[in-house]
Amino acid sequence: MSHVSRSSATRADLPWIIRLSLQIYRWLLCLGPTAFRREYEGEMLRTLRQCCQDEYRQHGTSGVLRLWPALFIRAIMDMVAEQFSMEGGRQMQPIMRRSTILTYSAFVLFVLGYLTLMRTSDPVAPFNAVALVHPAVGIAYRAISISMDIATLAMLLCGGLVLFSIIKYVRASGDKLIKLFLPTRRHLGILGIGTLVVALCLTLYIVSFGVIMGNPPQIAGQPEWLALLIAIAGVFIGSALFTFVILLVSSMIALAVSRSDLGPRVFSLVRICMAVTLLALAISFGAALYWMVALWRDAPQFAMSDAGLGQSNLTWVILAVGAMVLALCLLINAFRQGTTVRLHALLHDPALHKLP
Numbered sequence: 001m002s003h004v005s006r007s008s009a010t011r012a013d014l015p016w017i018i019r020l021s022l023q024i025y026r027w028l029l030c031l032g033p034t035a036f037r038r039e040y041e042g043e044m045l046r047t048l049r050q051c052c053q054d055e056y057r058q059h060g061t062s063g064v065l066r067l068w069p070a071l072f073i074r075a076i077m078d079m080v081a082e083q084f085s086m087e088g089g090r091q092m093q094p095i096m097r098r099s100t101i102l103t104y105s106a107f108v109l110f111v112l113g114y115l116t117l118m119r120t121s122d123p124v125a126p127f128n129a130v131a132l133v134h135p136a137v138g139i140a141y142r143a144i145s146i147s148m149d150i151a152t153l154a155m156l157l158c159g160g161l162v163l164f165s166i167i168k169y170v171r172a173s174g175d176k177l178i179k180l181f182l183p184t185r186r187h188l189g190i191l192g193i194g195t196l197v198v199a200l201c202l203t204l205y206i207v208s209f210g211v212i213m214g215n216p217p218q219i220a221g222q223p224e225w226l227a228l229l230i231a232i233a234g235v236f237i238g239s240a241l242f243t244f245v246i247l248l249v250s251s252m253i254a255l256a257v258s259r260s261d262l263g264p265r266v267f268s269l270v271r272i273c274m275a276v277t278l279l280a281l282a283i284s285f286g287a288a289l290y291w292m293v294a295l296w297r298d299a300p301q302f303a304m305s306d307a308g309l310g311q312s313n314l315t316w317v318i319l320a321v322g323a324m325v326l327a328l329c330l331l332i333n334a335f336r337q338g339t340t341v342r343l344h345a346l347l348h349d350p351a352l353h354k355l356p
Helices: 002-013 016-029 034-088 094-119 125-133 135-173 177-181 185-212 224-259 264-298 300-304 313-348 350-354
Strands: none
Touching: 016 034, 034 094, 034 313, 094 135, 094 224, 094 264, 094 313, 125 135, 125 264, 135 177, 135 224, 135 264, 177 224, 185 224, 185 313, 264 300, 264 313
């Protein structure tokens, strides 16, 4: 009883922002498997509490709030990855599975951001005219495309290695290939919740940003409130359908990876592809930032116009940059986890020293 009372008293003595952070984090951990929470929840909450207390002592409530985006997004992605990585039992190390799944998810997210950014340069003719006058703009644009091509080739090679291992595993185990890709009810529930959350956030962002920028939805002959409702419904339905398809395909691939056995030798090759992908996407992101800055610096009137990056296109530019930043953070995390597996293997299994 004394231990329980001391624990309750300690929680009560914490500032409200730290208590709220711990409660939200505890809710997010519920997205992960029960076995994972049983083993790691206490340690993760203690680490979070210590981080929040350190930040609160230095910067107060605002400091703790600054931790929220990175902490909570990382928690969501890790718990979802754990749900899929637990499928394979002990045939494949969970960290290896999780890093492979996170790499693919990060690449898909970056591609979506890249396509969104390229949408702003369609039609391309005005941008080509600017590039003729300012060659640096054209060079940066080509660097974006070339880096994306290299990253795509690396991911295709990675996917080929994974697919080869999956087929090899199916032939050895006698299982049906389609069963490896089929999601369970639990996974479909997670996909449904994820789809609704993402679609709702996208809808609020796109519609709210348009209203703030003075470009609310309008329909001829209809009142503004009705046009706004129609726009909200259309954006939500479109976002939900698009998000569900992307998440469904990604989860099916993740399940196939988690239910098969890559093995350390194949994972070593996959890790090389991960490094190439990370480097190429980092270059592509840097080139994209320089391209946008160069446009605003060398051709500010064009960049501020509807044909450039201003007005309605600014909504998609911010969305694209946010997706790219999040994707790079996930990819760095995945590569760090993969490197941890590699170092652990080298330290504990001398036979793996000969692996590439």
